[in-house]
Amino acid sequence: MSQNDTSSPGMNRFLSVSEVQKRIINDTKAVVGTEQIALRQALGRVLATDVIATFDTPPCDNSGMDGYAFSSKELSSDINEQATLTLKIAGQSFAGHPYNGEIAAGEAIRIMTGAQVPDGVDTVVMQEHTETPDNTPGEKTVTITNIPKPFANVRKAGDDLTTGQTFLSKGKKLSPTDLAFLATQGIAEVKVSRKLRVAFFSTGDELRSIGETLGEGDIYDSNRYSLYGLLKNLDVEMIDMGVIPDDRQAIEDAFKTAADLADAVITSGGVSVGEADFVKETLEKLGQINFWKISMKPGKPLAFGTLGNSLFFGLPGNPVAVIATFYQFVQPALKRMKGQDIVLPLVIKARTTELLKKRPGRTDFQRGILTQSDSGELTVKNAGTQASHVLTAMSRANCFIIIPAQSGSIEAGEMVNVQPFDGLLS
Numbered sequence: 001m002s003q004n005d006t007s008s009p010g011m012n013r014f015l016s017v018s019e020v021q022k023r024i025i026n027d028t029k030a031v032v033g034t035e036q037i038a039l040r041q042a043l044g045r046v047l048a049t050d051v052i053a054t055f056d057t058p059p060c061d062n063s064g065m066d067g068y069a070f071s072s073k074e075l076s077s078d079i080n081e082q083a084t085l086t087l088k089i090a091g092q093s094f095a096g097h098p099y100n101g102e103i104a105a106g107e108a109i110r111i112m113t114g115a116q117v118p119d120g121v122d123t124v125v126m127q128e129h130t131e132t133p134d135n136t137p138g139e140k141t142v143t144i145t146n147i148p149k150p151f152a153n154v155r156k157a158g159d160d161l162t163t164g165q166t167f168l169s170k171g172k173k174l175s176p177t178d179l180a181f182l183a184t185q186g187i188a189e190v191k192v193s194r195k196l197r198v199a200f201f202s203t204g205d206e207l208r209s210i211g212e213t214l215g216e217g218d219i220y221d222s223n224r225y226s227l228y229g230l231l232k233n234l235d236v237e238m239i240d241m242g243v244i245p246d247d248r249q250a251i252e253d254a255f256k257t258a259a260d261l262a263d264a265v266i267t268s269g270g271v272s273v274g275e276a277d278f279v280k281e282t283l284e285k286l287g288q289i290n291f292w293k294i295s296m297k298p299g300k301p302l303a304f305g306t307l308g309n310s311l312f313f314g315l316p317g318n319p320v321a322v323i324a325t326f327y328q329f330v331q332p333a334l335k336r337m338k339g340q341d342i343v344l345p346l347v348i349k350a351r352t353t354e355l356l357k358k359r360p361g362r363t364d365f366q367r368g369i370l371t372q373s374d375s376g377e378l379t380v381k382n383a384g385t386q387a388s389h390v391l392t393a394m395s396r397a398n399c400f401i402i403i404p405a406q407s408g409s410i411e412a413g414e415m416v417n418v419q420p421f422d423g424l425l426s
């Protein structure tokens with residue numbers, strides 16, 4: 001755990017987003033614990049061990065085409081590309097029904113895609129490059145009208161995987177292709193990191209849960225819903241602890257319960273300056289927490305540290321700030337806790353089609369709409385009012401436009417950094 005910044009002389013210093021990301025990632029370790037699960041259940045889970053091929057795949061040489069297989073020895077040097085070659089058809093090899101006989105000089109066999117290429121032949125000509133003239137009974141021949149190169153159209157055993165090869169590594173999040181890849185090796189179960197348990201709650205006397213009546217000055221708690229969605233996409237076990245009032249004892253109890261139950265605890269609200277001191281006090285009493293001011297907009301304040309055995313994230317209260325800080329800090333840390341190898345969100349370049357207003361100071365995470373033009377160029381525009389309590393633009397947006405701290409407004413036509421949401425969720 002890094003030094004508690006609240007007691008250091010630099011406590012009023014603003015930290016950059018990347019500095020905070022670095023600190024958080026450094027302080028985050030993969031959770032201990034694995035489980036052995038069936039292949040289908042493993043989709044989206046993170047491998048806890050390397051997976052090694054126990055046999056070659058494909059297991060045998062097989063045909064890449066429907067056609068005829070013959071020996072490259074038939075292709076003597078005096079056969080030029082225009083010449084034809086006529087061979088006797090000795091038999092056939094179909095997928096799942098290999099040819100078991102001998103193949104003599106001057107012979108070919110009929111072969112289908114995926115069918116075993118038997119000993120004695122090594123080259124396949126595609127059907128479209130052959131003719132089968134009306135053969136006399138018992139004397140079937142094939143004439144190759146377009147001579148292939150030696151060894152053409154044969155998929156070699158071990159082309160994809162060779163015995164002993166590590167083909168999926170620990171830390172890989174399993175994709176649909178990976179399920180297929182494991183299936184080619186006949187693997188029915190894999191060892192994955194256990195699911196993370198993440199507890200979260202909202203703090204604030206003004207917050208009501210859905211179903212309750214709003215009193216004067218009250219608002220509905222929406223942060224637990226964005227957090228639910230964001231966590232759902234990370235495939236974690238969630239413990240939703242509801243709304244906790246701004247009350248010393250209630251806060252302390254909630255923090256203790258959450259830390260007992262979960263690998264990570266996420267709260268929203270109560271980390272800005274001017275908040276009732278006991279939130280901070282309680283966290284300092286119960287855990288090892290840093291209170292950071294981050295040079296980003298939205299999302300200036302963030303509390304991060306450990307609470308018992310769990311990692312703690314105290315996010316700001318404003319709904320857009322919750323989502324922005326989750327993407328930048330919580331998601332990379334949770335991925336790391338899951339044992340996943342790729343953790344930081346993807347950033348790409350796009351051309352802004354309009355003026356993006358900004359004052360120099362903090363790094364902006366503006367809500368944007370990223371579009372691809374017919375010519376393939378990526379362009380981006382503002383998704384609406386850029387205020388941290390306004391969900392309208394956040395809902396319309398499909399990306400954050402990241403504008404560096406020192407930058408002022410960006411003119412239309414300039415290139416900007418963009419973080420697409422979909423890329424963030426993988």
Ligand code: AMP
Nearest residue numbers: 202221222223269270271272316317318
């Ligand atoms: P705080 O960080 O507690 O000072 O909250 C900052 C702003 O976010 C205030 O306007 C709060 O009312 C609002 N806010 C805090 N928590 C939530 C929540 N769970 N849902 C919606 N708004 C919230």
Ligand code: MG
Nearest residue numbers: 203204269270
């Ligand atoms: Mg509050």
